[in-house]
Amino acid sequence: MATGTEPPATEPHPRTGGVRTGTRAAIAAPHLRTDRWWLAPAATAAGLLAFVVYSTWRALANADYYAAPYVSPFYSPCLAENCEPMKAGPNWELFGSWWGISPAVIILIFPLGFRLTCYYYRKAYYRGFWASPPACAVAEPHATYTGETRFPLILQNIHRYFFYAALLVAGVLTYDTVLAFRDENYDWGHMGLGTLVFLVNIALIWAYTISCHSCRHIVGGKLKHFSKHPVRYRMWQWVGRLNARHMQLAWASLVSVAVADLYVYLVATGVFDDPRFF
């Protein structure tokens, strides 16, 4: 009987297509939304694009990334021989003299990979760039869709490895922030506006990293019985509260890392001197 819960015995309609085809209600419009649904994906795309342009320029510039005691987060740790010398700084010459291009490229792959496979950024660029979907209940312009079931998008599943790497990078950036409590002569116990910028940045980087969905899973989400693991349960709850703000933290840390880099650039190019507090 048609109203049973079984699927209809015969499927007269085509097995492909979307809202405008087959047995769906005959409505010609791809969507009927009357609000400004395009605003969010457009803003997201614009914001991400701006960061990509800026960071590409800065990462490939291979210049003006160090103004003692500050090192740009794009270039930290600096792992090639062609790095600018930084006293006690995060430069270890793991890559020899053969590395000719910007040393930022070596290290940026990790934070980039972390953000690229991040569950929030995935949503952001799938919607903003891929239009898959552009917004809820707005038809997407693709004929087929397989999501993250096959290569290359199946690689999104390695997000947790980038998370581990991101922890290391965040550790190095924390070290950089400690070093920022020196002055330009490497004397300890000083603080400038740059130190403050670095402090804010590292706080946001950590908050973003810790609020990661993979992190939430690893600290406790994978457990079946929280009651048997009270400490991990507490950690899971705590990460969960941060995780609820993952999107905000993703944007805030993206901006702060760019600002920290810009600050180093401006000081390094002599646009202004780092104002010292003490």
Next chain:
Amino acid sequence: MSVVDRQEWDVVVVGAGGAGLRAAVEARERGARTAVICKSLFGKAHTVMAEGGIAAAMGNVNSGDNWQVHFRDTMRGGKFLNQWRMAELHAREAPQRVWELETWGALFDRTKDGRISQRNFGGHEYPRLAHVGDRTGLELIRTLQQKIVALQQEDFRETGDYESRLKVFQECTVTRVLKDGPRVSGVFGYERETGRFFVLQAPAVVIATGGIGKSFKVTSNSWEYTGDGHALALLAGAPLLNMEFVQFHPTGMVWPPSVKGILVTESVRGDGGVLRNSEGKRFMFDYVPDVFKDKYAESEEEGDRWYDDPDHNRRPPELLPRDEVARAINAEVKAGRGSPHGGVFLDVSTRMPADVITRRLPSMYHQFKELADVDITAEPMEVGPTCHYVMGGIAVDSDTAAARGVPGLFAAGEVAGGMHGSNRLGGNSLSDLLVFGRRAGWHAAEYAGSLADTRPRVDDVQVDTAAAEALRPFSAEGGEPAGGPPENPYTVHQELQQTMNDLVGIIRRAHEMEQALDKLAELRVRARRAGVEGHRQFNPGWHLALDLRNMLLVSECVARAALERTESRGGHTREDHAAMDRAWRNVNLLCALAEPDDALPVTEAVRGQIALTRETTEPVRPDLLALFEKEELVKYLAEEELYE
């Protein structure tokens, strides 16, 4: 003969709420091939609206609780009119039924030591209601729905067909129970989606269609509650019991108008909410009736202490049985001390911190925020009585849930009468569904199995007559000698609701009920002329036109029985007979069709269709009576009952 799809099943369950699904699970587990028919989609039944919990004396929170205490509370709540054997079975079996749900995947709220948490509720001596926040009904329905799917998966593994032994026919309406002589032979119905008719042949039919609230204007019930099962039983020759007892839930929303009647769960009061009138007074202290005087707090301080220390204090009178609270609110509003929209104030905002409110009453918070733009953590709710439940129903055998006089007909849940007496306690409905749903499924399967090859046969004439009856709204105009345009079924329905609300509502008077009977006679004539436009495919006007027959039948039962019972008891309050009368304690009123022959369409619409008979109930078993103090029994039982 009309061409209708026919299928053969062992047991057909009409209704897919808690009782229907529980019956279906039981019948299938006992080997009967079982079909379930429901008007809505599978899993949308009105049971989802139940909020508070399932009453079962598990004693998880207060170990003093046991089935005897639960039985006692149930009898007190029903003012001793309950079919005592049902109340006993219910109290004894409820814990098993709740625990069983857990083995099917239900997740109730927990106590500190990991058992099922239980909450306080009106009329229950101990915290007794197993619950999930305030969405217990949803949990119940979903669990049963998933159990059905689990059984279907089992059948699929064995037979390759999910529906070989258990099938849900969703969005279908049954309009007639078919009979072979005195015995049930199947059901006749239509698919709402296509309008096509169908017949399910089956020797056993379980009716589990719920209540009758849609005959009243202000109700917490959904559109499905048109008294279908009551009417099906009547038309099949089974009597209805004590239909005058209709529960008006004390707290329904009163504003905005479009949601008037939607339920505000009793847990609001169980968890600390208080009722105030426009003068800010907790008026319930003035309305504690004599029979309950020693069980309820006399001061606000004592009532407030009870929430934390229930062993040494008496409970606040906000937790009196529903009929008492509903009448009290009615009286306050009448006395001019009501809220702006004609209710009273129910306040939790000054009693609990906001986060506790949103955690314990999430769906109430949601409901008021979304529907009335009221933030219950910051301001009081406005509430008033709303038609909620019918205690009366199909007269059944207590142990087997078999309807009287019609072999093969069973009934469970709200549609069955007797269990709750004159007034149902909150939380007892969900346990009722499970206990008697199971019993109905069990005995239906057993009955069907016992027939072997002497199964009743479906009579083609009955099928044709039922089809003609169902098609009448499409040709309403032509068939009537009176002429004139056909009636709009929506208009007839609205007038019926207004009539029942105004004339057979919370407070009843003889002359008003007589007036109501006249009006019902007029509406019956007009309902016969109700016509519809369009075709049979998903046509709501047509569906309503067919449901009108049921609502009118049931409304007449309510009005006639209410007129007959010259006392006030539980869900039946007479202004002209304001006191409870012990002489009525053991009197049941039975409604039956006035002309019980099998002449299917009732032609003489103006004449009353219902005949009323009185019946003296069986005395309460002595060991059950012994659970009560003598002083208490004196208030309820007639002298001769006491000294038997």
Next chain:
Amino acid sequence: MSSYEARFKVWRGDVRGGALEDFRVEVNDGEVVLDIIHRLQATQAPDLAVRWNCKAGKCGSCSAEINGRPRLLCMTRMSVFERDETITVTPLRAFPVVRDLVTDVGFNYTKARQIPAFVPPEGVGPGEYRMMQEDVDRPQEFRKCIECFLCQDVCHVVRDHEENKPAFAGPRFLMRVAELDMHPLDAAEESGLDRKRTAQDEHGLGYCNITKCCTEVCPEGIRITDNALIPLKERAVDRKYDPLVWLGSKIRRRS
């Protein structure tokens, strides 16, 4: 506040075709869209088909699309619209239409059947179940689901790609898998059923690209993506894509 006349466009038709029909209809204080649809039925279009039941946001029957957004008709108050706005109501656009605002949601019932049911633990009888509140909190959030199927309707995986329907269970039923996998007493694993793996292999978890529309439309406010789908993806990673976890479980099993 008083009553006013609103302009509505309601899709009417069936599988053979249909169109948006214009209506002018009275609106009163405090009403929701479903009230207006009912007024249309009672006064102008008695055979206008609409599915509804509780009218209190608890049963999930009256799902439709209002101004292009999947919503419950009974939980959308008229006060959220401007008085001069034309309000468009259509059936759910991811499912076959039956008539007017009613669609065939059979897809969801088919999917529900494909998720293996709760497996009760062996040797634990009724009444002996012990579960801690902190352990049931997670699955309880998912059990708030009223099965309105708005998430199933909005999910572009099937909404825009009919061909994905056989392979993809949809947010509601992937959430059901997550619910069972997080149930403190579900004994599926002991019975040889790996819900984490089947989520990916049999129920199409990989199709989800976590664009969160399911969460956006959920009338119960369930955080489907963050609390069910992503944790389920991470659990699938444990089984299928994380060599360390895989190695760890092998070693643990051997010792």
